[in-house]
Amino acid sequence: MAKQKKQPRPKAVTPKGFRDYFGSEVTRRQQMLAEIARIYHLYGFDALETSAVETVEALGKFLPDVDRPNEGVFAWEEDGDWLALRYDMTAPLARVAAQYRNDLPSPYRRYTMGPVWRNEKPGPGRFRQFYQCDADTVGSASMASDAEICAMLADVLEAVGIARGDYIVRVNNRKVLNGVMEVIGLGSDDKEAERGIVLRAIDKMDRLGEAGVRALLGEGRKDESGDFTKGAGLPDAAADVVLGFVSARRETGADTLARLSELVGESETGREGVDELSQIAKLLDAQGYGPDRIVVDPSVVRGLGYYTGPVYEAELTFEIADEQGRPRQFGSVAGGGRYDDLVKRFTGQEVPATGVSIGVDRLLAALTAKGRFDNLEDGPVVVTVMDRTRMADYQAMVGELRSAGIRAELYLGNPKNFGNQLKYADKRAAPIAVIQGEDEAARDVVQIKDLKLGAKLAAELSHEEWRDQPAQFECARSAMVDEIRKRLA
Amino acid sequence: MAKQKKQPRPKAVTPKGFRDYFGSEVTRRQQMLAEIARIYHLYGFDALETSAVETVEALGKFLPDVDRPNEGVFAWEEDGDWLALRYDMTAPLARVAAQYRNDLPSPYRRYTMGPVWRNEKPGPGRFRQFYQCDADTVGSASMASDAEICAMLADVLEAVGIARGDYIVRVNNRKVLNGVMEVIGLGSDDKEAERGIVLRAIDKMDRLGEAGVRALLGEGRKDESGDFTKGAGLPDAAADVVLGFVSARRETGADTLARLSELVGESETGREGVDELSQIAKLLDAQGYGPDRIVVDPSVVRGLGYYTGPVYEAELTFEIADEQGRPRQFGSVAGGGRYDDLVKRFTGQEVPATGVSIGVDRLLAALTAKGRFDNLEDGPVVVTVMDRTRMADYQAMVGELRSAGIRAELYLGNPKNFGNQLKYADKRAAPIAVIQGEDEAARDVVQIKDLKLGAKLAAELSHEEWRDQPAQFECARSAMVDEIRKRLA
Incomplete structure (x- = not known):
């Protein structure tokens, strides 16, 4: 057996001309x-x-005697048949x-x-x-x-x-x-070329205006670059x-x-x-x-x-x-x-x-x-993790929110750095983050951070005013769902 | 120029292994x-x-040195790159x-x-x-x-x-x-083959039962056709x-x-x-x-x-x-x-x-x-055409039905043969057909034919009873939408 060569890593790219659609x-x-x-x-x-795949024969429009009939389409040979998207x-x-x-x-x-x-x-x-x-x-x-x-x-x-x-x-x-x-007088079969010129000229009315179209219907038209297009005569x-x-x-x-x-x-x-x-x-x-x-x-x-x-x-x-x-x-x-x-x-x-x-x-x-989809852009409520031994409690919060029809998620990354959790909430366009540390847990309350309002205040207010964080408040654990629903309304 | 040969007609078929989905x-x-x-x-x-198309390289799983790396996938070469679905x-x-x-x-x-x-x-x-x-x-x-x-x-x-x-x-x-x-004792790297046999054996529990799996874990198993599968030993x-x-x-x-x-x-x-x-x-x-x-x-x-x-x-x-x-x-x-x-x-x-x-x-x-989609199977109400000079009137009926949220269509084929229109309604699984001939138009009424009830009666009643056509009735043109809504409820 030949020695296996180490393969270079594959490139993580879409093929040329293709793209991904997110969210x-x-x-x-x-x-x-x-x-x-x-x-x-x-x-x-x-x-x-x-199906996305058809036989080239059924799609038509192609010359059957060329070697690779894929002009304009993606086509390939499969067991002697040509298939195409x-x-x-x-x-x-x-x-x-x-x-x-x-x-x-x-x-x-x-x-x-x-x-x-x-x-x-x-x-x-x-x-x-x-x-x-x-x-x-x-x-x-x-x-x-x-x-x-x-x-x-x-x-x-x-x-x-x-x-x-x-x-x-x-x-x-x-x-x-x-x-x-x-x-x-362009009705007969031998006038197809002229009819084509007339059709193309009409199609350009928006761009060229009447004078331009008239030139194309007559002798022809010279455009700004000096190129001449022959007219219909x-x-x-x-x-x-x-x-x-x-x-x-x-x-x-x-x-x-x-x-x-x-x-x-x-x-x-x-x-x-x-x-x-x-x-x-x-x-x-x-x-x-x-x-x-x-x-x-x-x-x-x-x-x-x-x-x-x-x-x-x-x-x-x-x-x-x-x-x-x-x-x-x-x-x-x-x-x-x-x-x-x-x-x-x-x-x-x-x-x-x-x-x-x-x-x-x-x-x-x-x-x-037209702003038709502005309501679709909000991310989920993010429940943060202050104490990784209490994942089940946080999971339960998320479950309650979802049961109330509120889009919500638990932070699933490494919870060590709390700043990363807020950065994550930001990247998710989360309207609200929920926080419950040891102290809050002992008092059976949660902190609700209104990130949307926070961002608005940060943009409008001075740093001093902003530091008072009016966009964050505390509520009883049992009132969490209602308070969040109110904020999102 | 070579004389153009007459092309045979293309075959109207999906490629092998592909299908169409209807309605x-x-x-x-x-x-x-x-x-x-x-x-x-x-x-x-x-x-x-x-996108449906990826580079073969990004999809992975393929040998890069074979001529046509499309084992299991649909792949083709495009400007020197291999692409695949x-x-x-x-x-x-x-x-x-x-x-x-x-x-x-x-x-x-x-x-x-x-x-x-x-x-x-x-x-x-x-x-x-x-x-x-x-x-x-x-x-x-x-x-x-x-x-x-x-x-x-x-x-x-x-x-x-x-x-x-x-x-x-x-x-x-x-x-x-x-x-x-x-x-x-199958934990080490050199026991991969044995582990594979054990995994495949476990996976067959549903089909072979405990005795069959036990045989595969041991020396092996002979199936009903006499074929022997080597066991994990x-x-x-x-x-x-x-x-x-x-x-x-x-x-x-x-x-x-x-x-x-x-x-x-x-x-x-x-x-x-x-x-x-x-x-x-x-x-x-x-x-x-x-x-x-x-x-x-x-x-x-x-x-x-x-x-x-x-x-x-x-x-x-x-x-x-x-x-x-x-x-x-x-x-x-x-x-x-x-x-x-x-x-x-x-x-x-x-x-x-x-x-x-x-x-x-x-x-x-x-x-x-489980019958989850039974409500999806009904076709549209079909408004038939008795008098082709009155298409606009029929179109207006259809428009009223649609405005009321009732799926409806006008018969758009050649209206000459009325039997064909009812056959069409049948093929469409139409629950109701609407009929308005010259006489009905003069009296400003329509005939409403409950095709679903009609089919039920036809299956359950004798020909004599069925001939009375209780499934067809007349109503005022202005009451048409309400009557149809009632029947569909």
């Missing part, structure tokens, strides 16, 4: 997802949890809808939430594992299913704590946009139609729809799109979802390919400070639309589907900014 | 995990969510405890729940992805931390719905067992000591501890183990956890290597029917113990730790068998 980072997300699930469930959507929730839904097509109800409403993985270059705030939270209806061509998802999205935002008025769900229809393409009149479409939103939904009707002219696709939007507007109206919650807005594009009919997007309209401290609108937190090729890859049958995906991290950031 | 399979687990998390949190444990929650905890050792509170109490992956041969009921739910305390050598976890385990079981008396938490200590090994007197240890449990904890003291004799390790068990018993006593919940039981072994001190196990004591319909005890649903080499691999420093892992699927199966 309230986890519970905040859980609480938010539970609220979302409650609304999805109320709407009749059923939970689905697929799911990169979104839609591809597994497609597989499930095909695999269980004879057993699932049709239409099938399902929601799902969980991590997805992307083998992409990580960046600041961009990780290779993140959460998605989707709801889709598979097997319904009815506009009622799109309207339902828009209404549900509004309900979800209010349920997690976004006030009405702080968000808006905007609805558009790809067919209207396709109608506009037809009107400006549209004549001015055609660019006017496109820009007219993007800015077609009017005061009322009816006026917006009338304006869109004008823009799509005789295009059959375009008229179909306007009709679908009208149906959605009517259905939402019947349920009382007015323009304070959901509006028809032709500037919504939602990415490039993929969608075939209604598209929708939820935006938070309140302002937060950006990295430079300047106020800006929070922006989009969810989006989706109708897509029809979901199951076809597997079965050959076209199955209509529509669905929404909530950006879990963005919505969570918004709720955190 | 209440997901929500039941979520509900149970939320209850467990509530108790963990109450005990001062903090949530931790590590976590196979348990302890290895990532070790990495976190080392990586953040200067920032985490010490002791660090953490809980975590989520899927883990094993690259093992799948079998009936054995999948390659499954849930674990762990709580560990890192950095405390105090027996109070082991006692706390035993108490918490009892609280967790009651919180998820296991009645007191239907479970027992059993505690033992590895040092007592090691003391017994010393007493019988202990003389009878030594086998008596081992069997005396396994059956040392007495009526009271104090008597059990006294018996263990006798068995370990002068072994220092053994006496340390008995002392640790006494400390745990005293701490639990002080908190009122009597032998109806937690007992000292020397027959608990918990696997082979790994543990260094206290070990504990939670067992459900009620009977369920096995595959052959025979009653048998449900058995173990959680287990854990103290282990000390957790962080040492990374930092060289020994860090004491103790923790428990709950078998999520087994506990869930137990709760399901």
Whole structure:
């Protein structure tokens, strides 16, 4: 046997682009997802949890003849099969809808939430594992299913704590946009490149403004660095139609729809799109979802390919400070639309589907900014150990507190240095520490140290005043739970 | 360009050993995990969510010089690094405890729940992805931390719905067992093989009974198929000591501890183990956890290597029917113990730790068998579509039901065939269907069809009686929500 070499110690690090989530980072997300699930469930959507691992074949999107088909995904070979971590929730839904097509109800409403993985270059705030939270209806061509998802999205935002008025769900229809393409002569198959340029230009309206978009619709645009982006080459009149479409939103939904009707002219696709939007507007109206919650807005594009009919997007309209401290609108937190090729890859049958995906991290950031989770940040009451022979007594105190529903813990480290115990309580963000030394035990009392108040006083008062320690007081052992409950209230 | 070959359709299947979870399979687990998390949190444990992917180096346990170090795990190479899906929650905890050792509170109490992956041969009921739910305390050598976890385990079981008396938490200590090994002359380093045989023999007590275990402790044992298993070669007197240890449990904890003291004799390790068990018993006593919940039981072994001190196990004591319909005890649903080499691999420093892992699927199966989730199985109220021009009216009904907190959905399929709508409601396990045709709309009423009652009547009554359809009735449109609420109560 060869002599065993001494192994170097392993490095304690996460793989590049991955991270850990601690304490309230986890519970905040859980609480938010539970609220979302409650609304999805109320709407009749059923939970689905697929496994993290799929066959590369089922995930699709990959070339089958390259040696390592893992562009964008984490993939590996296992007994001759290529497996991969799911990169979104839609591809597994497609597989499930095909695999269980004879057993699932049709239409099938399902929601799902969980991590997805992307083998992409990580960046600041961009990780290779993140959460998605989707709801889709598979097997319904009815506009009622799109309207339902828009209404549900509004309900979800209010349920997690976004006030009405702080968000808006905007609805558009790809067919209207396709109608506009037809009107400006970009409707045919050989114009796909130009249509792409137009779509990308519209998508940049927020950033470039009308002049920038107009340049991209025409000859092209030189940016501040001098780089030139080739345009779609549209004549001015055609660019006017496109820009007219993007800015077609009017005061009322009816006026917006009338304006869109004008823009799509005789295009059959375009008229179909306007009709679908009208149906959605009517259905939402019947349920009382007015323009304070959901509006028809032709500037919504939602990415490039993929969608075939209604598209929708939820935006938070309140302002937060950006990295430079300047106020800006929070922006989009969810989006989706109708897509029809979901199951076809597997079965050959076209199955209509529509669905929404909530950006879990963005919505969570918004709720955190709104102070929604401030109550979650408190640590447990810490019972300190003055006399290690009396651990059972301290344990009993902790037990009483927990029985009263108060989060509490015993100091479990080496109790020799009492300062370390208070440092520990501080690190735990403990609101209160309980102390009982020999003297207190003899008198059957405890010291209650209000650490939160103490910190506040220390920040506000002079050292002399602080030394009086008004934040610490003594009470009978039997009154401990009540006194702590009062302080925490 | 080469001519593109027509691709065969992808197969819609999960990879071998993986499965999907639908509806209440997901929500039941979520509900149970939320209850467990509530108790963990109450005990001062903090949530931790590590990523599914770790470096193979951090996970450890693998030979670094083989070409593909993925024995038992799913692993792949990424830019020269080997990555793998976590196979348990302890290895990532070790990495976190080392990586953040200067920032985490010490002791660090953490809980975590989520899927883990094993690259093992799948079998009936054995999948390659499954849930674990762990709580560990890192950095405390105090027996109070082991006692706390035993108490918490009892609280967790009651919180998820296991009645007191239907479970027992059993505690033992590895040092007592090691003391017994010393007493019988198997204490030295060169006797590891024999110790392994003894441990495996003890672990089989449930299955083989005392005679079988005695044979394995002695010369060996021939099983029913004629296969021979070599024994530990202990003389009878030594086998008596081992069997005396396994059956040392007495009526009271104090008597059990006294018996263990006798068995370990002068072994220092053994006496340390008995002392640790006494400390745990005293701490639990002080908190009122009597032998109806937690007992000292020397027959608990918990696997082979790994543990260094206290070990504990939670067992459900009620009977369920096995595959052959025979009653048998449900058995173990959680287990854990103290282990000390957790962080040492990374930092060289020994860090004491103790923790428990709950078998999520087994506990869930137990709760399901106990009928804990029966209320979760009902589907939504289904509002049917008799007249597709009145979708907005039906949508409004659904909206009213949801606003009243009643799970409800509109039929979104093609409404032409009404029979299909009732079949759909059936597949959805809908308790109630709402029907409003032209006639009902004109009279401003709805038909309410109690599908649950209908199914019950159909099973119990003759066809003639059933035809009277007492399970269907008419009510005013304005009374719809109230009537449905009454029926669902």
